[in-house]
């Protein structure tokens with residue numbers, strides 16, 4: 001039997017599984033999925049897990065149970081492209097005939113002293129749980145600073161506002177307004193929501209140093225009880241350590257068929273891949289569909305298209321607590337309750353395999 005090995009059971013590889021099983025995997029192939037966590041984790045909801053507004057179980061989805069799928073739990077430590085081996089902590093190395101690397105991303109601290117030591121994270125389920133503990137154990141009227149006013153910082157700040165009305169929440173953002181790459185209507189809507197809900201947005205922030213309980217904005221100290229970092233991401237360290245060509249963000253540069261050059265047997269999906277759009281779950285899934293299309297054509301001895309079509313994205317949706325939201329759908333800005341309902345609908349469809 002030949003072996004397709006999937007590293008990481010995130011949005012990208014879950015889509016690979018859903019496209020291949022049960023009917024589209026050739027008779028003589030099996031799949032091994034390796035993840036350090038024993039379920040698929042809904043990373044897009046980690047802001048709510050950290051804020052304490054959803055339970056741990058709400059952000060887990062079981063891996064599929066199929067006779068041709070072997071799920072192995074363990075931490076990948078190294079990928080050996082020459083020997084076609086994946087090294088896993090405390091286990092024998094796993095060999096592969098084909099590999100899809102979908103290990104997601106981690107925080108990027110931009111070399112800011114102390115940021116890696118004194119801030120909390122929502123980039124993995126374990127870290128989001130730790131952040132939940134820190135935030136929810138805070139005594140009344142404590143101060144929380146969130147660094148980074150992108151989608152995840154905004155969602156965390158607003159969800160925490162609803163979860164803990166007693167806290168002072170500060171959101172530090174580099175731009176003149178939050179979401180400065182979105183249409184003005186959206187950034188103003190979000191900025192106004194924060195103003196009317198008592199979240200202090202610090203625009204044009206420049207965090208220069210972090211110490212225990214102190215954040216330095218433009219070198220001015222800001223006392224704070226908990227600091228959460230949402231100000232940048234980079235690919236998983238396993239991919240960072242690979243001796244392959246990478247883009248400026250450290251993501252793997254791929255052929256049009258999503259392979260590592262000179263390694264037609266190795267695909268990279270999701271946040272670890274250099275793609276022409278910002279990383280997102282939606283992008284990881286769209287790319288995974290193309291990867292499966294390429295795999296199936298190769299298995300069937302069919303020619304590949306000269307060019308792969310661009311990956312179609314449906315839009316972006318963000319939440320402002322449980323009642324309000326914002327986003328871009330088909331290039332049109334939407335705000336308010338309808339955006340929030342749409343976001344909940346997308347999550348429901350994803351969880352119950354309707355999307």
Ligand SMILES: Cc1cc2nc3c(=O)[nH]c(=O)nc-3n(C[C@H](O)[C@H](O)[C@H](O)COP(=O)(O)OP(=O)(O)OC[C@H]3O[C@@H](n4cnc5c(N)ncnc54)[C@H](O)[C@@H]3O)c2cc1C
Nearest residue numbers: 008010011012036043044075076104152270271280281282
């Ligand atoms: C708060 C927040 C909100 C977001 N909201 C949205 C949104 O609304 N829409 C959207 O499209 N995107 C959103 N994103 C981005 C989205 O979550 C990611 O782009 C997406 O998860 C990437 O998918 P992936 O398959 O590359 O990796 P992931 O889904 O991150 O999966 C990686 C998997 O690899 C496993 N893994 C990692 N390291 C190892 C290792 N060494 N050994 C074994 N297993 C390992 C992990 O356990 C995980 O299961 C959000 C992100 C955050 C943090």
